[in-house]
Amino acid sequence: MTADTLRHSPLGHLADVFAAHSTTGDRGVGLREIPFLTQLDLQLDPHGTAAQRIGRALGAPLPTDPNTVAVAGALRVLWLGPEEWLVVGPDGSAPATAAMLRAALEDEPGSLVDVSANRTTVELSGPAARRVLEKGCALDLHPRAFTPGRCAQTLLSKVNVVLHQVDLEPTYRLLVRGSFAQYLADWLLDATEEYRHPRLTP
Template sequence: MADTALPIPLQSPLTDAADRLAAATRASQGAVRLAELPFLAQVDVRLDAKGAAADAVGLALDLQLPLEPNTVVRAGELTALWLGPDEWLVVGPPGSQKDLQSRIRGAAGEEPVSVTDVSAQRTTLLVAGPRARDLLAHGCPLDLHPRTFEPGRCAQTTLARAQIVLVAREEPRAGFWVLVRSSFAGYLTDWLLDAAAEWTA
């Protein structure tokens, strides 16, 4: 019998918040820009940073895995975040997770490697604009001064008590990625909108 079930369209945990984020961005008159970047591919990779697999995976992705703690490497549409001495998060465009997993596993060959698709675990909030650092500083314990947390840095930290991965983007005026668990995305969005009231009221 033919399967007559219609495919369920993907729905972001912040679908209902898109209008509020856009309204806050407009109201701030350029001071802050808030948006969700839904469905980014996120693949967690664990391997020996000094082993042959690390170089092979870098060549397969055309993206060297960063070896310096809390740094980011970007090439084309892919970004690799250092999460630990043997752990990275590879972020790519929506829908690319299966291809990324295949390329990483194929490159590693017989070398020990763990490759896990964690795309559904988190969503990504964009926080940009001249006041982005001030906004994040309201609830993040890190020193976010540009001399300390400069573009190209990342950290596992908290924002308003929610666990996040914070990424300072390298592109001009690109701001920050806030990678947050889907179950906390609504709470964190409400917090950001409230904290941004200083510039959106």
């Protein structure tokens, strides 16, 4: 028995339920969990030479505009604050990515912490995805204000999440602490219920 076979995601038991709530068409909405993503919390001076080295190592500069995301191959770097980023990558990429970032940091002041076990990721997609989020999120999610390549730390139905819009479909990823994942899943299932049924017409 390996460590991988012992892993259990917070929402693994809802895979079939999420699939049953996913619909297609102009009111379509999709739900799924993306478990075990690599998540590395990086803190350092964005104007220091270490930031430049890390940008070169990643292949993309660290984003310095608030609430923006840089794409570096399979990695996404989310701006969390003036001196803080979340590096998100595929399952299993944490050791190599962390080693690369620590080597680039060298002996300059900074911090790199593996927080992969802290959150899981729920993906909400489809034409109705924005309308679902607007039921419980105070952010302006209209395309004029929130587009692919944007992220935000916000509340969704009283739950702290890191919200990241991935593409124009739209597809959103919600990074949520494991202890709040079930509550968020229940809220999303309720919020998407109306889109499982045809629109009633007079």
